[in-house]
Amino acid sequence: MTSPSTGKRTAGGTGPGRIRPVDGAPEPPGEGPAGALAAELAGERAYARVCRATLERTDAAAQERVREGAGVLTGRHSGEDAGEGVAADGASAEALGRYLRSHAKQVREEADGPPFFGRLDFCDEGPAGREAGEHRGQRYYIGRRRISEHPAAPPLVLDWRAPASRAFYQATARRPLGVGLRRRFGWAPGGTGAPGDLTGMEDERPADAGGASEATDAAASALTSRIVAGEIERPRVGPMRDIVATIQPEQDDLVRSGPEDSLCVQGAPGTGKTAVGLHRAAYLLYTHPRRIERGGLLVVGPNTGFLHYISAVLPSLGESGVGQCTVRDLLPDRPVTAEDGPRAVALKHDERMARVLRRALRARVRMPDGPLAVPDGSYRWRLDEEALRTVVAETLAQDPPYEVGRERVRARTVGLIRDRAERRAGPPGEAWLRRMGRKREVTAFLDAVWPRVRAEEVVAGLLGDAATMAAAADGLLDEAEQRDLLWPARRPRTPRTARWSAADLLLLDEVAGLLAHPEDSYAHLVVDEAQDLSPMECRVLARRSRFGSLTVLGDLAQGTTPWAARDWAEQLAHLGAPGAPVVPLTTGYRVPAVLVETANRLLDSLPVRVPAARSLRPGGELTRVPVAPGGTARAVAERVRAALEREGSVGVIAHGPRAAELAGALAQAGIPAGGPGDVREAARVTVVGAELAKGLEFDHVVLVEPAEVAGSGRHGLQRLYVALTRAVSRLEILHERELPEAVRR
Numbered sequence: 001m002t003s004p005s006t007g008k009r010t011a012g013g014t015g016p017g018r019i020r021p022v023d024g025a026p027e028p029p030g031e032g033p034a035g036a037l038a039a040e041l042a043g044e045r046a047y048a049r050v051c052r053a054t055l056e057r058t059d060a061a062a063q064e065r066v067r068e069g070a071g072v073l074t075g076r077h078s079g080e081d082a083g084e085g086v087a088a089d090g091a092s093a094e095a096l097g098r099y100l101r102s103h104a105k106q107v108r109e110e111a112d113g114p115p116f117f118g119r120l121d122f123c124d125e126g127p128a129g130r131e132a133g134e135h136r137g138q139r140y141y142i143g144r145r146r147i148s149e150h151p152a153a154p155p156l157v158l159d160w161r162a163p164a165s166r167a168f169y170q171a172t173a174r175r176p177l178g179v180g181l182r183r184r185f186g187w188a189p190g191g192t193g194a195p196g197d198l199t200g201m202e203d204e205r206p207a208d209a210g211g212a213s214e215a216t217d218a219a220a221s222a223l224t225s226r227i228v229a230g231e232i233e234r235p236r237v238g239p240m241r242d243i244v245a246t247i248q249p250e251q252d253d254l255v256r257s258g259p260e261d262s263l264c265v266q267g268a269p270g271t272g273k274t275a276v277g278l279h280r281a282a283y284l285l286y287t288h289p290r291r292i293e294r295g296g297l298l299v300v301g302p303n304t305g306f307l308h309y310i311s312a313v314l315p316s317l318g319e320s321g322v323g324q325c326t327v328r329d330l331l332p333d334r335p336v337t338a339e340d341g342p343r344a345v346a347l348k349h350d351e352r353m354a355r356v357l358r359r360a361l362r363a364r365v366r367m368p369d370g371p372l373a374v375p376d377g378s379y380r381w382r383l384d385e386e387a388l389r390t391v392v393a394e395t396l397a398q399d400p401p402y403e404v405g406r407e408r409v410r411a412r413t414v415g416l417i418r419d420r421a422e423r424r425a426g427p428p429g430e431a432w433l434r435r436m437g438r439k440r441e442v443t444a445f446l447d448a449v450w451p452r453v454r455a456e457e458v459v460a461g462l463l464g465d466a467a468t469m470a471a472a473a474d475g476l477l478d479e480a481e482q483r484d485l486l487w488p489a490r491r492p493r494t495p496r497t498a499r500w501s502a503a504d505l506l507l508l509d510e511v512a513g514l515l516a517h518p519e520d521s522y523a524h525l526v527v528d529e530a531q532d533l534s535p536m537e538c539r540v541l542a543r544r545s546r547f548g549s550l551t552v553l554g555d556l557a558q559g560t561t562p563w564a565a566r567d568w569a570e571q572l573a574h575l576g577a578p579g580a581p582v583v584p585l586t587t588g589y590r591v592p593a594v595l596v597e598t599a600n601r602l603l604d605s606l607p608v609r610v611p612a613a614r615s616l617r618p619g620g621e622l623t624r625v626p627v628a629p630g631g632t633a634r635a636v637a638e639r640v641r642a643a644l645e646r647e648g649s650v651g652v653i654a655h656g657p658r659a660a661e662l663a664g665a666l667a668q669a670g671i672p673a674g675g676p677g678d679v680r681e682a683a684r685v686t687v688v689g690a691e692l693a694k695g696l697e698f699d700h701v702v703l704v705e706p707a708e709v710a711g712s713g714r715h716g717l718q719r720l721y722v723a724l725t726r727a728v729s730r731l732e733i734l735h736e737r738e739l740p741e742a743v744r745r
């Protein structure tokens with residue numbers, strides 16, 4: 001039985017596209033279609049059993065290798081930890097032990113959870129068989145990780161990232177890719193992936209469908225798959241989960257683009273930007289292990305609450321070695337003991353600071369103002385001022401990192417001496433050259449023209465001295481701006497005693513990057529909520545991107561920092577990925593249509609142009625609750641208590657200072673809640689300031705006093721837009737004041 005629009009077909013040719021849940025052990029195969037379905041399900045459970053048994057054997061073998069590793073390394077075949085007791089080469093023993101243990105742990109963890117979530121049967125005959133190419137007639141099971149007896153054996157389950165798995169995500173009636181059958185498996189939520197947890201399945205036959213229109217393809221397939229719909233609509237509790245079983249075609253295109261392409265995803269709220277970024281990270285690690293795993297992959301998020309929320313996704317995909325941090329975590333580790341005024345903060349995030357700092361550093365270089373004499377035994381080599389000036393000028397023109405420049409001047413100065421020596425007595429040896437390079441006179445010359453300098457000295461020199469500032473900022477910052485930046489007279493001025501502000505750390509990092517390339521660089525960076533980064537923060541990341549390969553995720557409409565980007569071209573240039581393609585995602589998987597429509601009404605009032613979102617999710621509730629003056633705290637407690645009677649997480653979102661008060665009020669009312677920025681797995685209720693709500697989602701959101709959020713500074717409307725788009729199912733708006741226009745209707 002084939003549905004003409006989607007090519008979807010039920011497993012046994014009956015029913016609404018899904019085998020009904022079957023509890024416990026497989027049913028005995030009976031007569032008729034129901035019996036055929038039960039037999040089919042029993043077959044799949046049997047296959048799941050084989051996969052589990054194989055995983056258990058692999059697990060046992062991995063444990064054995066840990067024990068053997070310990071035995072080989074210690075000379076004893078004991079059960080001690082691998083790597084212990086090795087005196088000769090403790091470091092490599094420890095490294096091997098660590099490797100074996102982590103491999104064994106990974107294998108053990110894989111044994112939990114469903115062994116597969118999908119199956120692909122490629123066609124054998126006709127045009128579809130030809131389209132299947134090398135996969136013609138093959139059947140593949142697809143799961144989070146490959147399962148096989150040993151690495152060379154044909155896999156029982158393919159990794160979702162393998163090339164052959166792509167058709168699982170991409171095949172549609174319009175473009176069947178040779179797929180005769182795509183089967184999605186439904187597993188009991190919260191189960192361990194035991195065969196009995198396999199409770200349903202759903203089939204589509206893309207190659208059979210013929211004639212489905214393009215418009216019905218991707219979206220219709222997602223909508224009509226009840227397994228996908230169930231996954232999208234499931235209640236949210238705890239940290240973010242992977243979406244590997246239900247990645248949609250437009251998301252899959254982004255996930256699977258190569259590391260050589262930097263990519264920017266402009267995604268409306270809930271369109272899966274974060275999910276896409278994390279799955280792309282896992283994909284790159286799998287397909288380019290040498291380049292990406294060795295070179296390092298880093299995920300950068302806006303704050304620790306958000307990082308905590310997303311922290312389980314990559315490990316659930318088997319990738320546990322990926323660093324996740326905020327920009328702040330990458331900056332020099334100095335205590336922040338000073339605070340800047342808003343104008344100074346804005347300037348320190350401004351890209352012009354990069355040029356000012358560069359000039360301040362280059363001002364440390366001085367042209368030689370006399371000849372140099374270098375004693376060599378009883379002889380003295382004399383270098384004239386002109387030649388030395390050429391060395392310094394040419395090195396400056398090459399524009400190397402400052403510390404490299406110093407060594408280059410040293411080497412070229414020694415080169416001048418060598419030329420003299422060669423003319424006098426033939427080519428000198430390496431040892432002689434080294435000795436010349438270390439001569440006190442040569443180092444003194446270097447200290448005069450290209451002195452050693454630390455980042456703190458340059459920044460303190462600039463911010464603590466009006467003349468240095470005036471010289472470095474000339475033509476870049478006006479006088480008022482220079483005054484805003486200069487430290488007040490009472491602030492310590494030496495690098496040692498200086499008190500640094502949070503924004504000063506950006507300046508320190510900028511100068512450190514001019515002195516030498518940072519040691520912590522990465523082969524690929526995934527940058528989330530990138531619209532909120534300032535130009536100077538973008539530069540922190542650009543410096544750490546070894547090949548300029550980035551996945552940039554964001555939504556200009558959700559920009560809430562004072563320096564939020566208004567267009568991607570400029571932001572991508574700051575990030576070191578100019579010209580990267582900007583791909584929009586507009587289909588929302590979080591926010592129900594009624595809430596998306598409300599939020600979309602704000603878009604016209606924002607100073608950015610982005611495509612509006614459309615929701616894949618019907619349903620959803622929007623309730624406006626007027627509150628009598630002074631009654632907000634009590635009303636919030638009441639609404640939260642009522643919300644807790646239903647399934648899922650509850651988020652209370654309010655303007656920052658009010659959020660802090662509400663957290664206290666809830667505690668007094670005896671309702672345990674995580675505080676702002678403290679998004680804990682255990683707490684079902686989270687109270688969060690609108691400025692920290694970005695990237696998070698809750699089944700039920702209580703939005704408190706939207707007029708206050710909208711009026712909270714220059715980006716108030718963007719903050720309100722973020723707050724309106726956090727709810728998966730229900731949004732209650734509590735207000736004493738009049739509602740903002742967009743929310744009123």
Ligand SMILES: Nc1ncnc2c1ncn2[C@@H]1O[C@H](COP(=O)(O)OP(=O)(O)OP(=O)(O)O)[C@@H](O)[C@H]1O
Binds near residue numbers: 272555
């Ligand atoms: N293909 C999918 N299948 C199932 N769930 C999905 C899919 N794509 C996204 N989701 C879910 O939709 C929700 C929103 O995804 P995500 O947080 O990645 O969106 P976002 O674009 O980063 O949102 P925001 O702009 O609000 O930060 C998440 O719960 C995610 O798991």
